[in-house]
Amino acid sequence: MTSTAQHTASDIKDLSLAPEGRRRTEWAERSMPVLRLLRERFSRERPLAGRRLAACLHVTSETANLAVTLQAGGADVALCASNPLSTQDDVAAHLVKDHGIKVFAIKGEDHATYYDHLRAALAHRPDLTMDDGADLVSALHMIALNRLDDLAPPVRAWVETLSPADRKALVAGVIGSTEETTTGVIRLKAMARDGVLQFPVIAVNDSDTKHLFDNRYGTGQSTLDGLLRATNLLVAGSTVVVAGYGWCGRGFAARARGAGANVIVTEIDPLKALEAQMDGYRVAPMAEAARVGDVFVTLTGNVAVIRVEHMRAMKDGAMLANAGHFNVELDLAGLAQAAQGPTHVRAFVDEWRLDGKRLFVLAEGRLLNLAAAEGHPASVMDMSFANQALAAELVVQRARQLTKDVHRLPRELDAEIARLKLGAMGVAIDTLTPEQLRYLASWEMGT
Numbered sequence: 436m437t438s439t440a441q442h443t444a445s446d447i448k449d450l451s452l453a454p455e456g457r458r459r460t461e462w463a464e465r466s467m468p469v470l471r472l473l474r475e476r477f478s479r480e481r482p483l484a485g486r487r488l489a490a491c492l493h494v495t496s497e498t499a500n501l502a503v504t505l506q507a508g509g510a511d512v513a514l515c516a517s518n519p520l521s522t523q524d525d526v527a528a529h530l531v532k533d534h535g536i537k538v539f540a541i542k543g544e545d546h547a548t549y550y551d552h553l554r555a556a557l558a559h560r561p562d563l564t565m566d567d568g569a570d571l572v573s574a575l576h577m578i579a580l581n582r583l584d585d586l587a588p589p590v591r592a593w594v595e596t597l598s599p600a601d602r603k604a605l606v607a608g609v610i611g612s613t614e615e616t617t618t619g620v621i622r623l624k625a626m627a628r629d630g631v632l633q634f635p636v637i638a639v640n641d642s643d644t645k646h647l648f649d650n651r652y653g654t655g656q657s658t659l660d661g662l663l664r665a666t667n668l669l670v671a672g673s674t675v676v677v678a679g680y681g682w683c684g685r686g687f688a689a690r691a692r693g694a695g696a697n698v699i700v701t702e703i704d705p706l707k708a709l710e711a712q713m714d715g716y717r718v719a720p721m722a723e724a725a726r727v728g729d730v731f732v733t734l735t736g737n738v739a740v741i742r743v744e745h746m747r748a749m750k751d752g753a754m755l756a757n758a759g760h761f762n763v764e765l766d767l768a769g770l771a772q773a774a775q776g777p778t779h780v781r782a783f784v785d786e787w788r789l790d791g792k793r794l795f796v797l798a799e800g801r802l803l804n805l806a807a808a809e810g811h812p813a814s815v816m817d818m819s820f821a822n823q824a825l826a827a828e829l830v831v832q833r834a835r836q837l838t839k840d841v842h843r844l845p846r847e848l849d850a851e852i853a854r855l856k857l858g859a860m861g862v863a864i865d866t867l868t869p870e871q872l873r874y875l876a877s878w879e880m881g882t
């Protein structure tokens with residue numbers, strides 16, 4: 436149990452929601468056997484003992500299981516939201532009340548509160564950070580580069596109260612970081628390319644046991660779930676336009692097709708477009724797809740993928756959503772200028788009037804699966820967060836050897852996570868015979 440001081444150190448919606456959050460977190464834990472094994476080992480070995488860890492992640496029941504695992508490893512954890520709409524308020528309450536973890540996250544928080552929560556995580560003075568979208572690392576780098584104008588006002592106001600030595604110490608104190616998602620990894624690789632990265636980062640998203648499963652099966656299923664919960668749409672017979680055929684797009688396209696949709700894929704990469712075509716989807720430019728789609732979902736990690744020119748071409752009643760990391764994939768600023776609205780018509784659905792037609796924007800263009808549904812199922816986050824826990828351990832073990840670059844977890848750890856997951860699923864596989872080992876290592880044998 437925690438003290439009152441620890442409660443007041445957090446900023447959450449309502450501490451009395453903790454019992455429901457605990458039940459929900461325990462439910463998720465049942466499907467997270469790999470993380471559970473790691474937690475047992477972390478409790479014995481305490482690899483993160485004495486470390487202060489700031490995490491900016493979606494505050495969900497799966498993340499709660501990760502936070503408790505990191506705490507079991509000895510870390511003093513502070514957690515803020517990585518999206519204003521993805522927090523499960525009961526889970527946040529559970530972490531604060533039952534584990535004494537500092538949490539700064541409220542579902543529906545405004546822009547200023549989002550960044551004030553990020554500031555609170557930085558004020559934890561972490562020596563290890565964990566990001567989903569690179570917001571913590573990016574703020575630390577704006578401080579390091581003295582680009583205070585690029586900080587959100589709540590972070591900037593706080594930084595201005597720190598002495599130059601204190602600012603330096605804040606950044607220099609971070610021995611390394613880990614990053615969860617594609618968009619964050621892209622930002623971090625850009626920092627490394629520009630030679631400004633101040634510490635090593637482990638790109639958890641680059642592990643096969645992350646993007647192959649979380650991005651594909653997790654985003655695929657939970658985006659469909661978010662679409663259904665927000666709209667109660669009959670997917671069968673609808674035309675669903677999927678922008679982006681990367682890991683997330685492939686997953687969502689497959690699930691939408693499975694539910695009976697006619698799927699159209701839009702892409703800018705000829706290889707991905709060809710793959711979508713051969714997977715049996717119709718492939719078309721957005722300008723063409725816009726005219727026939729009933730539902731549009733972006734999963735690209737890119738900006739302004741659906742623009743006003745596309746929206747003008749859409750049918751009356753078209754629905755627009757995003758499942759990419761940031762709410763930049765739909766040009767909502769352009770829509771707000773060109774259209775009348777929004778009228779809030781039901782939870783997570785806003786109606787806009789454009790040229791006399793109704794367009795429905797879901798979840799304000801933020802990650803549909805986390806805003807309107809519960810994010811990825813725990814079973815898939817089991818692997819993503821096993822990667823996160825191992826990445827945190829690796830940063831602590833190897834901080835001195837790792838260069839200031841973006842690294843991936845060693846392949847052996849990736850394979851080990853897959854092996855443990857298969858074991859937990861009761862799935863056995865074959866092993867190479869000595870003859871097969873020799874054959875695969877030799878070049879002499881031919882026809």
Ligand SMILES: NC(=O)c1ccc[n+]([C@@H]2O[C@H](COP(=O)([O-])OP(=O)(O)OC[C@H]3O[C@@H](n4cnc5c(N)ncnc54)[C@H](O)[C@@H]3O)[C@@H](O)[C@H]2O)c1
Pocket residue numbers: 616617618619646649650654678679680681682683684701702703704707734735736737740758759760761802803804805811
């Ligand atoms: N919603 C979630 O829970 C969740 C989970 C994982 C990742 N993500 C986010 O989803 C986004 C996609 O991730 P990913 O792992 O699939 O990335 P990816 O790189 O595998 O795929 C992105 C695809 O989008 C395509 N693309 C880029 N610009 C485009 C455009 N203008 N039009 C059409 N296609 C375009 C790219 O060619 C690529 O094939 C990222 O922002 C990532 O952070 C979200």
